[in-house]
Amino acid sequence: MARGAPSPADLQVVRELAARGLVVTVSQLESWRRAELLPRHRRRGLGRGRGSVVDVVDPVVVESAAALARHLRQGRDRRLAVLEWFAEAGMAGRPGAASVPEPPIGAVRQALVWALERSVVRRLMEVARSAAGAGEEGQDALYALAGRLLKPYRGSANPALVRAALEADEDIPVEDEAPDGRSMVHLVAAVGLGAHEVGTDALAEAFASFGMFGLSVEDWAQMLGAAERGEGPPVDWGLLEEHADVTGAVQRAGDEELVRARAVLVGLSGFYALYVMHGLLMPDTPALAALRQRIDDFGMFPFLDRIIAINPSPTRCAETLSVCLQPPLDNLYETLMEQLTADPALFRIPGNETGAAGFMERWIGTLRGRAQAGRGAV
Known part of the structure; x- marks a missing residue:
């Protein structure tokens, strides 16, 4: 291969991403590597003096490049994209979809500090x-x-x-x-x-x-x-x-602590949503009631309501994640996870053997009934 020519592996990455509707160039891939955001392909040695070769394109390279392509836009700071990538990697993927690899934790830490300093x-x-x-x-x-x-x-x-x-x-x-x-x-x-x-x-x-x-x-x-x-x-x-001193807390936190704080944030966001949807006439079950009771025992719903946003910006996500490094929210998350493990049947209505399907059917029926009653009143 001529010096400076694009590698076949990078060309393959570009083609795979193009098939997903993601436009990426070879020069962008190399730019992301220089910024230490994208790993290099794994190479196999050919023997003494014979160099090395890339046998197959590393899926981690492909999925990392895909994550960057999803979150980067012209003129946008890369650190915002890193924060969104970090958040995406902590979410459960769709069945059958490729898992999102973790961004380099050093880049995550730098992005968190950068965002918090501008809060x-x-x-x-x-x-x-x-x-x-x-x-x-x-x-x-x-x-x-x-x-x-x-x-x-x-x-x-x-x-x-x-x-x-x-x-x-x-x-x-x-x-x-x-x-x-x-x-x-x-x-x-x-x-x-x-x-x-x-x-x-x-x-x-x-x-x-x-x-x-x-x-x-x-x-x-x-x-x-x-x-x-x-x-x-x-x-x-x-x-x-x-x-x-939220920036100091992020700088002092270990790599595993930052990942744990993300798990706490994602988990509490889900528990908060379940608590809120009780007010939207969602069917109640013993498991859901037990989770709400645990939150009430801690007296933490108003606090969760304040810090958790439905569609947080990267900066807001950084602020909330820094709070999730603190013991009170970590303890609440651990307690709620223990309760969920003890009674995981969140969407099983007693006496109804259809499970989540029956749960949703009843909820939709309730909402339709309320809507029809409202139209009748008008």
Whole structure:
């Protein structure tokens, strides 16, 4: 083969991808190799002084190139494609479809750090730290920026309440008194300016806005106030700053920890979806009820509702994955997986031997009945 000529193996990769409707050039393949995103073909030695040869095209090379081709577009940063590839590799594939290989974990780590450094929380944290010692002017600058960057969000109504309202033909409840998601800026301020500059009431509102453990603003205010007066366990605000350093957490995490965090994110997204669909009149079963009860025992539905997005952007995925490195979500995931193992019959209605088919038939029938009732009322 002439020097600089495309290898037969790469030409075969290009042809295989073209058959799938993916347009890739040999020069792109080589560019991805230089970026350490694509492996080289495995070669077999021909003996002393006779060089080596590629016997067959490595399927890992083909599927890795296919993943890059799916997620890369003209002018798009490769790190975004790496994050989407990493997410895709963690999803269960379709029966009979080729499995998606893992992207190089070093590239994943770099992409995660790059995305987190550009996140809204990171920008607010930098402003908060620079405002330390600047008095009210610094605080005003931080809160003004938060008002522009943070979106108002109060979370979804509890699916059990939504279901009850739908079944009774009543309006879906709205929790107007829940803290707005923008209250998290108080925690950012506590890290950058110091908790004493923020105040117990504001911090209680911030913690309650996350919805963790089912605690209200009043619950948090009582605990923080007791700690401030020396009547309860002291608060280690250093832990808050440690958890706020999401880029550091990703950099310190081992390769297996990053893969585990992805498994936690994917798993909790599925459990969250099952919890939400209870509010959409999905048939209930003992197994589904047991999973919801486990989530309620942890008081974590509001928190899951806040962090899990149905169609997350790569940056949002990076932010959520960094949270999944922390013990609370890992413990919740492990508990739910244990419950699923103990009772895997999620879609088996008691007394109905048709399994998932009967489950879906009943759900569709319920939704059609509700739709017909609605049209009749109109």
